[in-house]
Amino acid sequence: MGFQTVGKSIWRLDGEKKVRGQALYTIDLKKEGMLHGRILRSPVPHARLVRVDTSEAARLAGVHAVLSRDDFPEGGPLSPFFGRRMKDKTVVALDKVRHVGDVVAAVAAVDVETADQALRLIEVEYDELPLVSDPVAAIEAESPQLFDHLPEIKNNICHHTTLKQGDIDKGFEESDIILEDTFRTPVAQHCHLEPHMALAWFDESGRLIVHTGTQTPYGVRKSLAEIFRMPEEQIRVVVPYVGGAYGAKSHLKVEHLAAALAWKAKRPVRIQLRREEVFLTVTKHASVVRMKTGAKKDGTLMARKAELYYDTGAFAENGPNVVHKATLTSTGPYRIPHIQADGFCILTNKPSAGAFRGYGVPQVALAYETHMDALAERLGLDPVEVRIGNLLREGDRHPTGATMHSVGYEELLRKLGAAIQLGARRKGRGKRRRGRGIACMIKASNTETQSEAKVQANRDGTFTVLSASVEMGQGAETVMAQIAAEELGVRMKGVTFVPQRPDTDLTPFDAMTTASRSTFCMGNAVRRAAKNLRDRLVEFAADLMEISPQDLRVDNGRIFAAGAESKGFTYKEVAARYFARNQEELIGKGFYGDEEDQKTVLPFWLVGGCAVELEVDTETGAVKLRKLVAGSDAGKAINPRLCEGQVRGDATIGIGQALLEELQFVDGQPVNASFLHYTLPSFQDVPDDFPVILVEQPHKDGPFGAKGLAESALPAVPAAIANALHDALGVRIKRDQGAFKGSNSSSRFTSRTT
Amino acid sequence: MVLIRHQLFFPTELISLKRIAGLDRITFDENEGLRIGALVTHAQVEHSPIVQQHCPALAQCVHHVGNLRVRNMGTLVGDLCQADNHSDPAPLLGVLGARVRTRSLRGERLLSMAEFHVDIYETGVKEDEIVTEIVIPPPAPQACTAYLRFSGNSPIDWPILGVAGSLVAEDGQCKALKICVGSLTAVPLGFDSEAEELKGKKLTPGMIKKFARACAARIEPIDDTRGSEWYKKKVAEVYIRRTVETLAK
Numbered sequence A: 001m002g003f004q005t006v007g008k009s010i011w012r013l014d015g016e017k018k019v020r021g022q023a024l025y026t027i028d029l030k031k032e033g034m035l036h037g038r039i040l041r042s043p044v045p046h047a048r049l050v051r052v053d054t055s056e057a058a059r060l061a062g063v064h065a066v067l068s069r070d071d072f073p074e075g076g077p078l079s080p081f082f083g084r085r086m087k088d089k090t091v092v093a094l095d096k097v098r099h100v101g102d103v104v105a106a107v108a109a110v111d112v113e114t115a116d117q118a119l120r121l122i123e124v125e126y127d128e129l130p131l132v133s134d135p136v137a138a139i140e141a142e143s144p145q146l147f148d149h150l151p152e153i154k155n156n157i158c159h160h161t162t163l164k165q166g167d168i169d170k171g172f173e174e175s176d177i178i179l180e181d182t183f184r185t186p187v188a189q190h191c192h193l194e195p196h197m198a199l200a201w202f203d204e205s206g207r208l209i210v211h212t213g214t215q216t217p218y219g220v221r222k223s224l225a226e227i228f229r230m231p232e233e234q235i236r237v238v239v240p241y242v243g244g245a246y247g248a249k250s251h252l253k254v255e256h257l258a259a260a261l262a263w264k265a266k267r268p269v270r271i272q273l274r275r276e277e278v279f280l281t282v283t284k285h286a287s288v289v290r291m292k293t294g295a296k297k298d299g300t301l302m303a304r305k306a307e308l309y310y311d312t313g314a315f316a317e318n319g320p321n322v323v324h325k326a327t328l329t330s331t332g333p334y335r336i337p338h339i340q341a342d343g344f345c346i347l348t349n350k351p352s353a354g355a356f357r358g359y360g361v362p363q364v365a366l367a368y369e370t371h372m373d374a375l376a377e378r379l380g381l382d383p384v385e386v387r388i389g390n391l392l393r394e395g396d397r398h399p400t401g402a403t404m405h406s407v408g409y410e411e412l413l414r415k416l417g418a419a420i421q422l423g424a425r426r427k428g429r430g431k432r433r434r435g436r437g438i439a440c441m442i443k444a445s446n447t448e449t450q451s452e453a454k455v456q457a458n459r460d461g462t463f464t465v466l467s468a469s470v471e472m473g474q475g476a477e478t479v480m481a482q483i484a485a486e487e488l489g490v491r492m493k494g495v496t497f498v499p500q501r502p503d504t505d506l507t508p509f510d511a512m513t514t515a516s517r518s519t520f521c522m523g524n525a526v527r528r529a530a531k532n533l534r535d536r537l538v539e540f541a542a543d544l545m546e547i548s549p550q551d552l553r554v555d556n557g558r559i560f561a562a563g564a565e566s567k568g569f570t571y572k573e574v575a576a577r578y579f580a581r582n583q584e585e586l587i588g589k590g591f592y593g594d595e596e597d598q599k600t601v602l603p604f605w606l607v608g609g610c611a612v613e614l615e616v617d618t619e620t621g622a623v624k625l626r627k628l629v630a631g632s633d634a635g636k637a638i639n640p641r642l643c644e645g646q647v648r649g650d651a652t653i654g655i656g657q658a659l660l661e662e663l664q665f666v667d668g669q670p671v672n673a674s675f676l677h678y679t680l681p682s683f684q685d686v687p688d689d690f691p692v693i694l695v696e697q698p699h700k701d702g703p704f705g706a707k708g709l710a711e712s713a714l715p716a717v718p719a720a721i722a723n724a725l726h727d728a729l730g731v732r733i734k735r736d737q738g739a740f741k742g743s744n745s746s747s748r749f750t751s752r753t754t
Numbered sequence B: 001m002v003l004i005r006h007q008l009f010f011p012t013e014l015i016s017l018k019r020i021a022g023l024d025r026i027t028f029d030e031n032e033g034l035r036i037g038a039l040v041t042h043a044q045v046e047h048s049p050i051v052q053q054h055c056p057a058l059a060q061c062v063h064h065v066g067n068l069r070v071r072n073m074g075t076l077v078g079d080l081c082q083a084d085n086h087s088d089p090a091p092l093l094g095v096l097g098a099r100v101r102t103r104s105l106r107g108e109r110l111l112s113m114a115e116f117h118v119d120i121y122e123t124g125v126k127e128d129e130i131v132t133e134i135v136i137p138p139p140a141p142q143a144c145t146a147y148l149r150f151s152g153n154s155p156i157d158w159p160i161l162g163v164a165g166s167l168v169a170e171d172g173q174c175k176a177l178k179i180c181v182g183s184l185t186a187v188p189l190g191f192d193s194e195a196e197e198l199k200g201k202k203l204t205p206g207m208i209k210k211f212a213r214a215c216a217a218r219i220e221p222i223d224d225t226r227g228s229e230w231y232k233k234k235v236a237e238v239y240i241r242r243t244v245e246t247l248a249k
C-alpha cells in the first residue's frame, strides 16, 4: 500500500525538546504556596497497629497537616478504601501494616526537611505478627493470614484462574515423552527513571486538581472520586511528560496521599517519592511455576499441566489480572489438545506486585520455552522446527476461544534462528564456553477497552491531536500524529501537530496507556477522528468549489477536484476561509470500542521472540552476552525506528531481569532497595551486536494494520538466555523437581534462588 | 555524599575542601614517589600522564570505579575516606605500599594503609584531621603490578571482589610477591605469609594454584546481595590465581 507517512521513521516530535531539557516532566512541576508531603512507612513487614500518635509532629513549626488513621472515622468525609481489583488498600494503614514500606501516616510541611523531621516525631507502636514470605507456603491452611475481613481472599489467595481443555490424563497417557520441572523467578522493580510524583490542590470552587505522572489519568480520577466522595467531573487529572513507567504508574500510587494532605492542609501539596520508596511501592511478581509437558516422539505437543504461584505481595493490586492473563497463555503460542492450567495470585508480606511490562508472561514463558528447548534436545529435533510444527496458525482457535490473527511466528522464528546460526549449536568445552538459545512468547492485550480522540484543525493550518494516551517515552505522541497525518492526507514535513497532554478536562476518555494497547485502540480512535475531520474539511471545500464532495480528492495537504488537480485548496486555505466565516471549532471525533467494535474486532496478540549467543566463565559463573537478537511482529510498523527502540528497550529490561536484577528480602526486609545495590543493565551490559527484527503481518482491525509490540521481546529474553546457558553448560535453569499441588511438598520451595 | 544520600548519615555541618589551594595536584619525585592530592578525582587520576607513567595499574584500576559521572565527581581520597569495603583502589594502594598524609592543627601524620583501614566506614583519621594526599612510593625496579576486579554479570557494578598484586620476578623465580584482596572483608586482606612460601620458587601453574587455594582458605567473606560466603570464596580463589598468572606472564 502506498502510505505517505505511515511506515516512515520520522524523528519523534518530542525528541528535540527532551534532548534540550525543555520538555516539562511531572517532577518539574511546582506551584505557588505548595507544601511538601512525606510518608511515614512501616519498618516491619507484618504487625498490628497498636498506637499512632501524631500530636508531637503536628505541633512542629512548619507542619501544616499530618494524615493518619484518625482522619478516616467511619462515615467520615473521606473513604479510606481503594484498590484496582478489590478494595483491600487504605490511604493510610488502619489496623495493620502488611509490608515494609506500608503507609502509616503522611505529613505536609513547608519543606521536605521539616516534613522528614515531623515523621520522626510520630510515635507508632507495632505488635508484630508472623511473617508470610513464601507464596507456596502461604496458601497452606495453617499459614498466618494477611486479611481476615475480605471475602474474596481465602488462604492468602486473592485470585485463581483455571484454563482447561481436553482430557489432561489422556493427554499424558498418549505422550511418548513427559517433562516436568519447577521454575522460580525473583521480585524485580520497574526502575523508571522519574520517580512517582503528584501535585494536588483544591481550587477556589472546590474542585480537586491533580498533576501526576500516571499512565491512567481516567482511572486515577475515578479512584479519587471514590475516596473523596465527589463526582468524577469535580476532579481534574493532568499528565505532563512521564519519565518512564512500565506499568508502575497505573492507578493510585501517590495521588491520593497528595490529595488527602492538600485537603487537610488547604494548600497545594507535592509528593515526590525517593528511589528507596519507589522500590516499596510496586514491583514485579516473583513466581514459582510448575510445568508438565507431554509430547509425541515427532515433537507434537499433547498435554500441558501448569501451576502458577505468583507472589503479589501485601495487596492484590493488579495481581489478579496479571495471573489471569499469564495463566491463559501458559500454553505459549502452541496448539496443545489437552490442557490444565491453574494460576494463583498469592498475598505475602512484601510490597505489592502489579503491572510490569510483560504482565506476568516472562515468568511463565521461561517455563514453556525451556520445555520447548528440552523437548527438541531430548528428541533430537531442531529447536526452531519443533516450535514451528506446533504453532497456532492464522484462523486457529486459541484455548481461550479467541481467534489467532496477525501472528507471524514462523517468519520470526526462522529469522531469529538464522541470525545466530542456531543450527551450529554445540556444547562448549573448556573454561569459557559459548552457547546459543532461542525463545518466543505470546501475550494478549486488552482490545476490548475504549478510547476516544479528537483531531482539530486550527486557524493557522496546524492540527491538534487530543488524546489521553500518555507520552511516557514510547513515542505515542509521534505515532498518533503519523496516523492522523496519513488519514488526513498531509505529509508530516511542514505541518505542525500540536500535542495536547492528557488532561481529563480537555482530552476525551481513554481507558489507560498500558498493555501495548495505545497504537491499536487509541490509534483507531485517532484515525477515525482524522477521517471525521477530513470529511468536514472536504464538505466545506465542496461548498466553496460548488462541486459534490464525492468529486474531491485529498493528497499532500490539498483538496482538489478529481482529474483537475490545479483546482483546489490547501488545508490551510480551507481553514482560513472556514474561520473567516465561522467561529465554530473544526474538530473531528473518533471513538474506538463501541458495540460494533466489540462484535467485529479481533483481539491482537503480542508476538515476539529472542535469540542469544553468550559466553560463560565456568569458574565464576559470569555470563557475557555476545549477541542478542530481539524480534516482534508489528502488524505494520507505523514508525520503524520507534518500533525498534521499543523492542530493544524491552529486551534490555529482559537482560536485566535474567542476569542482574533481584529485589532481595531477608525476614521481610528489603536489602537492596536502592540504585547503589540493585543492579540495572547499562550500555555495557547489553551486547554490542544487538539487532532487531520486525515482521509485519497486518492486523485487519489495526490502524493501517498496526498493533502493539512494546512487550513482545522481554518475556522471551530470560528463556532464550536460559536455553543458551544449557547449550553452553548442559545445565537447565530451574528448581529441583517439584511435585504438584496436593503432594505436600511446599517446604522444598522455601530456599532462596541465587 | 553517598551515605547522606542514602540517609545513613545525618551531618549537621559540611565543610568543603574545594577551595584549599594545593590539594588538587598530582606530582612525582624520585624520593617520595607519586603524590595525589585530596581534591583529585578518579577521572583525573585515570587520565593523568604522570600516573600512567609511574603507576599504570592505578590509572587502570580507577577506570573501573562506578561510572563516568562518579569518576568525574568522586575523588580518590574520598573513596578511601568513605571506607566502604567495596573500594576498588583500597587493595591496590595496599600492595603499592601507599601511605595517607593527614593534617591537623597538631601537625602532619603519615599513615600506612594498615593503620588507615580500621573497619567498614571507619578509618584511622582523627576527628580534627583531614587527609591532604596519598603518597605512593616509587615502585621497585622490575615490579609488575595488576588489579583484577570481578563484579558478576555487570562490568560496571561495585566489585564483588578485587585482587591487587605486585610481583618482582627474576628468571621466572618469585623474588617478592604481594597480594591484597578487597571487598570481601571489612578491610583489605593481605597474604604476606602465604606469599613468603613462594619466595625464590618458580611460579609454575601448580604453585600458583596451590597459593591461590591457600589464600582463599583464610578468607571469611561477608555474604551480601552480591553473593554468599561460599560463592565469594570460590571466586576469590579463581581471581587470586588469575592475578598471579597475569603478573607472571
Ligand SMILES: Cc1cc2nc3c(=O)[nH]c(=O)nc-3n(C[C@H](O)[C@H](O)[C@H](O)COP(=O)(O)OP(=O)(O)OC[C@H]3O[C@@H](n4cnc5c(N)ncnc54)[C@H](O)[C@@H]3O)c2cc1C
Pocket: A676, B001, B002, B017, B038, B064, B065, B066, B067, B070, B073, B074, B075, B076, B077, B078, B079, B080, B081, B082, B086, B087, B088, B089, B125, B129, B130, B131, B132, B156, B157, B158, B159
Ligand atoms: C553509583 C556509585 C558507584 C560507585 N562505584 C564504585 C566502585 O565501583 N568502586 C569504588 O571503589 N567506589 C565506587 N563508588 C564510590 C566512589 O568512588 C566514592 O563515592 C567517591 O570516590 C567519593 O569521593 P568524594 O570526593 O565524593 O567524597 P565524599 O563523598 O565527599 O566523602 C566521602 C567520605 O570521606 C570523607 N572525606 C572526603 N575527603 C576527605 C578528606 N580529604 N579528609 C578526610 N575525610 C574526607 C568525607 O567526610 C566522607 O565521610 C561508587 C559511588 C557511587 C555513587
